[in-house]
Amino acid sequence: MLGQHGRWYQPARFALLGLLACARLSAAETPPDAAAAQVRYSIExxxxxxxxxxxxQQSGQAIVFSDRLTRHLSTSPLIGRYRRDEALDALLADSGLDWALIDERIVAIYASECDTNDCDTPSETVSNNPVYVPGIEETYVYGSRLTGSRIRRNSYTGAAPVDVFRAPEIELSGAQSLGELLKFVPAVVGNSTSTAIANGGDGTASVTLRGLPASNTLILINGRRVANDGLAGESVDLNSIPPAAVERIEILKDSASAIYGSDAIAGVVNVIMKQDFRGLLAETFYGETSRGDLQTRTNTLQYGSGLPRGSVFLSASHYEQDPIFSRDRAVSRNADARALGGGDQRSSATPDARVTLPDGRTLIADGDGYRPAGPDDLFNFQADTTAVVPMERTSLYGNLSYDFTDQVTGLVEMTYLETDASADLAPTPVFTAFEQQPLNLAADNIYNDFGVEVSDIRRRLVELPQREQHNASEVMRLSTVLEGLHANWNWDVGYSWSRSEASETNTNLVNADRLRRALGPASGCLGLAIDGCVPVDLSGSAGSIGPEQVDYIRANGTVSGYSKLSTISMNVSNALLHLPAGRGDIAFGGEYRQETTSKRPDALLASTGTIGATNFEATSGTRKIAEFYAETALPLWRSQSGHQALYFDGAIRYSTYSDFGDSTNPKLGLRLQLGKDLLLRAGYATGFRAPSLNELYEGASEEQAFINDPCTQAPLAASLPGCNGQQADPSRNQFLTVRGGNPDLKPETSVSYSAGMVWSPSAADGLRLSLDLFQIDQDDVVASSAQFIVDQNARFGSFTDSVRRDDAGNLALVTATNINVGRRLVRGADLGLNYHLPRQPWGQLSFSGSATYLQEYLAQLDTTAPEINLAGTFRDEASEGLGGIPDWKWQLGLRWEHQRWHASSDLHHVAGMTEIVPGSNRRRQIDAWTVLDLQLSYTFDLLAGLRWSLGVDNALDEAAPLAASAFNDNIDGRTHELKGRYFYTRLSQRF
Known part of the structure; x- marks a missing residue:
């Protein structure tokens, strides 16, 4: 490509577009027949x-254009064989720009009606239009800086695959949050969170590449780190990124610790925000399900304008999502899913007190006294729960760029965002026998009908209102970058600051200290007016707890916290032009970060004084990180024809942490180009994940964890040494668990391998196929597995200090602090398809598809434990599982556009998975799930810039398959969707 200096071409501006300029006098002559020759193009x-x-790049034709003219414009695909004039006319259609040849050698792009702000006195005139050409020199162009490299390159020439979702594709998805958009990406499996997770969720959203935890996927914004979720989160909250301001999302499906440092073991998600936007956009979105719930509204205003030496962009958006309740879908309305082929997960904490006496009898209060408890005396908590969380989000985003000189550009961007989410939970359950401090009903308590002390009472306090969990967050981000070109060196220096604050309030809990006194000896609780205590009738039937008793024991609990990240970075890159096999590149730089987190419970939560919420001690921590990296891309060999070539990609990064030490991680890659059709690539990398501040410094936390106790099954209780021949109560599935941080944790480490190919057959214009094999071997995995500890204790009698059982053999307490014990090995393949058919009179048709196949997912919780292959299985996070790990997941899209019409059709498929039904060793199959999404849009001619879209997700209303072991709603809400058919419309006007 050819370029020029002066007001038309500004090198710093071209740097922002991904152009690296290196001057060289003279240019090659264009062959005389170039204008008439047809060239195969594949331009998306x-x-x-x-x-x-x-x-x-594809035509070999030199071209010059001004960034000021093009940076706010987009174009339609150009697929097939075209002459030079046909191709350029198609690319510039409806842009207000035109093209011309200069000296029959160089294509110049210019404004059809040249504005005095964009043109100087012309030195040449082409087609009666002035074109400013003060001097011509050759400029090398080789793409943009994509995720996974500090060196600018084209999308498909890296040694590892990168998926790119651009703004038009995001719009076609109909998604109103990034978590919703990424949920269907084939490489995303496992325990990603979203507002579809109510009990156990907190209104945040995360992404889990390869089924590894969210902490193993690095989230970047414009290539820079940002603070994690405010409640000492392990990853960035995707709901804190305003989707309306997103230009594209790049997903690197490969380890990238050599480029970015910690957390990138599974890959990187880089969210690129809009910058080159011109005009005013007003947009409104509305959607709801065919059952009339999950009403969703989004209103957006955006403004962008060019400045004499820069640009400005502002975006404001407000989003509201109404709930879906568990009771409003057939699969989720009852925790007893036996009629559907599942299990019974109802709770033994019932509205009528369930009392176990010292003589072993278990009775149920029935209003007239007590009767023996039966197998159906359980509580369906899902009648009261939220399935999809209602949420509100308000976001402001802006950026400003300014060209200080033709060589130096500055960029400032700012984000402010607020979110609010609320979830309804069933009324508070009380299990008196399974609290850290005893809750015994004294023998002389005025409500004790048995005359003996009772330690095991289970009661669902329906006299209290439903619990409500309210989550709020406030996110602020600031980034400043100065970049430029000096003596053919591209450089940038940046400072970024981000802070995420969050709070969680749980209402209608029980004050454990007051309840303990209310159940105690009569002499210690004589009445509110006498000693400030009100006795509570916990052992009675539903309604026995009166308003005065409710007011005495009712409590709320609040926790607040923040995560903060400050970063200073510098990057430098240059081209190595005169290598024997062609052009190479080098980049290097450094980064300094400071991370801080704090999580503060109120006094009641901190003193383990509540029932119905997680009690924990405060968490706080800070650390400093310094990192240095170097990267290169070198041509090792090139054939005389130039059609075959071998390239080497290499990078290394050194990281030193103030809290655990240092780590050095290399990455190596090879690319073999075999003609224009075939690219082979392979890579090797080591990676690491520094233990999070929460994992290191978390205070002791208390919860009722879902654990499958082997001792509740009669055959196992009789044979396993840790059960001591006693069968534990089979009606329980939640057990008191205490977790905590460990400041002696080591980093998780990994070794990754990849090998693949990209095939673009000449016989099929516009077709591109890819296949990439991958393997991730991860050691020293940080785990806090109460389930593992209970299993090992029951089966081998180990972990005796961490497991406490009562005299009846029931689990009373499990202590599980963080330790480096785990190992994972993940193998599989990614497949990609893109096929853009040549444009026809009836329009442009395109296919795109991607798939991920997991050959095996071996997980080992401890070096003494056997490896378990999780590929094709489901185990809920509430039971300390890694979620749904289907062996196949794919999506296939069809796009059609013609004049002012655009249409899309997308198929999303998740293969079936096996699971173990709770309370048994029975395995069952979770059905495969396939949904069809459709969208049609039209841009009106009478009102220029007005666009109307109609869409339907899950057009065939395919119900989410039953997952018998899922705690939330009897489905895997992280993989499947409960909403069913969902209609939406979008109206946008651009001025």
């Missing part, structure tokens, strides 16, 4: 500047 829809660059 997107920014016009990028399309013109790809035109130059």
């Amino acid at each position: 829809a997107g920014p016009l500047s990028g399309a013109l660059i790809r035109y130059s």
Whole structure:
């Protein structure tokens, strides 16, 4: 490509577009027959500047254009064989720009009606239009800086696959949050969170590549780190990123610790925000399910404008989502799913007190006294729960760029965002026998009908209102970057600051200290007016707890916290032009970060004084990190024809942490280009994940964890040494568990391998196929597994200090602090398909597809434990599982556009999975699930810039399959969707 200096071409501006300029006098002559020759093009829809660059690369035709003219414009796909004039006319259609040849050698792009702000006195005139050409020199162009490299390159030439979702594709998905969008990406499996998780969720959203925890996937914004979720979170909350301001999302499905440092073991999700936007956009979105719930509203205003030496962009958006309740879907309305082929997960904490006497009898209060408890005396808590959480989000985003000189550009961006989410939970359950401090009903208590002390009473306090969990967050981000070009060196220096504050309030809990006194000896609780205590009738039937008793024991609990990250970074890159096999590149730089987190419970939660919420001690921590990296891309060999070539990619990063030491991680890659059709690639990398501040410094936390106790099954209780021949109560599935941090944790480490191919057959214009094999071997996995400890204790009699059982053999307490004990080995393959058919009179048709196959997912919780292959299985996070790990997950999309019409159709498929039904060793199959999404949009001619879209997700109303072992709603809400058929419409007007 050819470029020029002056007001038309600004090198710093081209740097922002991904152009690296190295001057060299003179240019090659264009062959005389170039204009008439047809060239095969494969240029996808997107920014016009990028399309013109790809035109130059694919045609071999030199081209010059001004960033000021193109940076706010986009273009349609160009697929097939075209002459030069046909290709350029198609790319520039409806842009207000035109093209011309200069000296029959160089294509120049110019404004059809040249504005005095964009043109100087011309030195040449082409087609009666002035074109400013003060001097021509050759400019090398090789793409943009993509995720996974500090070196600018084209999308498909890296040694590892990168998926890119651009703004038009995001719009076609209909998704109103990034968590919702990424949920269907085939490489995303496991325990990603979203507002579809009520009990156990907190209104945040995360992404889990390869089924590894969210802490193993690094989230970036514009290539820079941001603070994690405010409640000492392990990853960035995707709901804190305003989707309306997103230009594209790049997903690197490979380890990238050599490029970015910690957390990138599974890969990287890089969210690129909009910048080159011109005009005013007003947009409104509304959607709801075919059952009339999950009403969703989004209103957006955006403004962008060019400045004499820069640009400004502002975006404001407000989003509201109404709930779905568990009771409103057939699969989720009852925790007893036996009629559907599942298990019975109802609670033994019932509205009528369930009392176990010292003589072993278990009785149920029935209003007239007590009767023996039966197998159906259980409580369906799902009649009261929220399935999809209602949420509100308000976001403001802005950026400002300014060209200080032709060589130096500055960029400032700011984000402010607020979220509010609320979930309804069933009324508080009380299990008196399973609290850290005893809750015994004294023998002389005025409500004791048995005359003996009773330690085991289970009661669902329906006299209290339903519990409500309210989560709020406030996120602020600031980033400043100064970048430029000096003596052919691209450089940038940046400072970024981000802070995420969050709070969680749980209402209608029980004050454990007051309840303990209310159940105690009569002499210690004589009445509110006498000694400030009100006796509570916990052992009675539903309604026996009166308003005065409710007011005495009712409590709320609040926790608040923040995560803060400050970063200073510098990057430098240059081209190595005169290597024997062609052009190479080098980049290096450094980064300094400071991380801080704090999580503060109120006094009641901190003193383990509540029932119905998690009690825990305060958590706080800080650390400093310094990192240095170097990266290169070198041509090792090139054939005389230039059609075959071998390239080497290498990177290394050194990281030193103030709290655990240092780590050095290399990455190596090879790319073999075999003609224009076939690219082979392979890679090797080591990675690491520093233990989070929460994992290191978390205070002791108390919860009722879901654990499958082997001793509740009669055959196992009789044979396993840890059960001591006693069968534990089979009606229980939640057990008191205390977790905590460990400041002696080591980093998790990994070794990754990849090998693949990209095939673009010449016989099929516009077709591109890819296949990439991957393997991740991870050691020293940080785990806090109460389930593992209970299993090992029951089966081998180990962990005796961590497991406490009562005299009846029931689990009373499990202590599980964080330790480096685990190992994972993940193997599989990614497949990709893109096929853009040549444009026809009836329109442009395109296919796109991707799939991930997991050959095996071996998990080992301890070196003494056997490896378990999780591929094709489901185990709920509430039971300390890694969620749904289907062996196949794929999506296939069809796009059609013609003039002002656009249409899309997407199929999403998740293969079936096996699970173990709770309370048994029975295995069952979770059905495969396939949904169809459709969308149609039209841009009106009478009102220029007005666009109307109609869409339907899950058009065939495919119900989510039953997951018998799922705690939330009898489905795997992290993989499947409960909502069913969902209609939406979008109306946007651009001025």
